Amino acid sequence: MKVLVTGGAGFIGSHLVEALVARGDAVVVLDDLSTGKRANLAAVAEKVDLQVGSVADRAAVDRAIAGCEVAFHQAAIASVPKTIEAPVETNAVNFGGTLNVLEAARAAGTRRVIFASSAAVYGDEAPLPVAEDAPVAPLSPYAIEKLCAEHYVRVWAPLFGLETVALRYFNVFGPRQDPKSPYSGVVSIFVDRILKGEAPTIFGDGEQTRDFVAVADVVRANLAAATVDRPEGLVCNVARGEATSLNQLYATLADLAGGAPDALYGPARAGDVRHSRAVVDRARDALGFVAKTPVRDGLAALLDWARSTAG
Numbered sequence: 366m367k368v369l370v371t372g373g374a375g376f377i378g379s380h381l382v383e384a385l386v387a388r389g390d391a392v393v394v395l396d397d398l399s400t401g402k403r404a405n406l407a408a409v410a411e412k413v414d415l416q417v418g419s420v421a422d423r424a425a426v427d428r429a430i431a432g433c434e435v436a437f438h439q440a441a442i443a444s445v446p447k448t449i450e451a452p453v454e455t456n457a458v459n460f461g462g463t464l465n466v467l468e469a470a471r472a473a474g475t476r477r478v479i480f481a482s483s484a485a486v487y488g489d490e491a492p493l494p495v496a497e498d499a500p501v502a503p504l505s506p507y508a509i510e511k512l513c514a515e516h517y518v519r520v521w522a523p524l525f526g527l528e529t530v531a532l533r534y535f536n537v538f539g540p541r542q543d544p545k546s547p548y549s550g551v552v553s554i555f556v557d558r559i560l561k562g563e564a565p566t567i568f569g570d571g572e573q574t575r576d577f578v579a580v581a582d583v584v585r586a587n588l589a590a591a592t593v594d595r596p597e598g599l600v601c602n603v604a605r606g607e608a609t610s611l612n613q614l615y616a617t618l619a620d621l622a623g624g625a626p627d628a629l630y631g632p633a634r635a636g637d638v639r640h641s642r643a644v645v646d647r648a649r650d651a652l653g654f655v656a657k658t659p660v661r662d663g664l665a666a667l668l669d670w671a672r673s674t675a676g
């Protein structure tokens with residue numbers, strides 16, 4: 366099968382591309398390389414048609430999606446602070462880019478679109494654990510852009526017969542997540558500091574919790590979303606359904622690493638969600654997806670990878 370992965374040179378996208386190549390798909394990647402890297406696709410470079418371009422450019426999407434049966438739309442400007450600084454620009458990519466993918470899919474006769482949405486759509490209001498039918502209360506342009514895009518994705522199913530699935534990713538971690546920005550995922554930052562023998566800073570008391578899910582599981586959720594019968598605008602959480610505090614996270618990493626400096630503590634980050642945990646029943650019932658990787662195992666694998674690429 367020929368498939369498109371937008372954002373396929375990024376953190377999550379590149380893992381998905383590898384899995385699709387491994388199962389024999391012909392994969393087209395559309396990525397503007399703004400945060401994605403060619404190096405992320407090094408293992409499959411010969412087998413992938415990498416087209417450098419933005420999802421905000423409809424013509425680029427039309428070219429990339431031609432002949433594709435399924436599109437995995439992973440491309441986004443994934444930084445919440447960037448969307449606060451430059452909402453017009455990020456909206457054009459995160460929201461406008463999704464509409465381009467839907468319309469290009471419709472024009473090209475693509476059968477199915479899988480959309481990478483975010484737990485950000487819930488904001489801080491819904492009681493925990495949070496299910497897909499909980500009220501949404503986006504708190505940032507990023508969350509608004511993902512939510513608006515998600516509505517389009519859902520509605521394009523009944524309106525145009527496009528098969529669509531929106532996956533609300535919780536806190537994804539794993540190899541290739543970039544630790545360099547202060548807004549990078551906390552797991553990548555902690556691993557980076559531990560390998561450098563430096564103390565990371567925990568914002569707040571460290572008792573805030575997140576539902577961490579390994580990137581390999583996120584890939585499996587996407588593959589399940591691509592094959593499930595008649596998804597009809599399905600919206601699904603992708604998480605483990607388990608809360609881990611930042612203190613627990615750091616203690617586990619320190620243990621796996623055979624020791625680490627004591628973490629520093631700083632002021633809580635403005636706008637932070639205190640707790641986050643997903644109900645994962647719908648993913649199990651509708652997609653047959655259950656996250657397999659215990660957080661500790663995922664962290665161990667990540668440390669191994671980070672050590673092997675350090676220096």
Ligand code: UD2
Nearest residue numbers: 483484485536537549550551554566567568573634637638
């Ligand atoms: C996640 C998503 C974000 C958005 C948001 C919606 C990631 C990487 N980001 O942000 O895209 O969907 O959820 O709610 O998945 N922290 C520290 N020290 C550090 C860095 C972070 O203590 O050096 C804390 C941070 O204050 C927060 C927690 O770690 O309490 C997780 O932070 P994050 O940036 O990894 O992810 P989050 O949940 O804010």
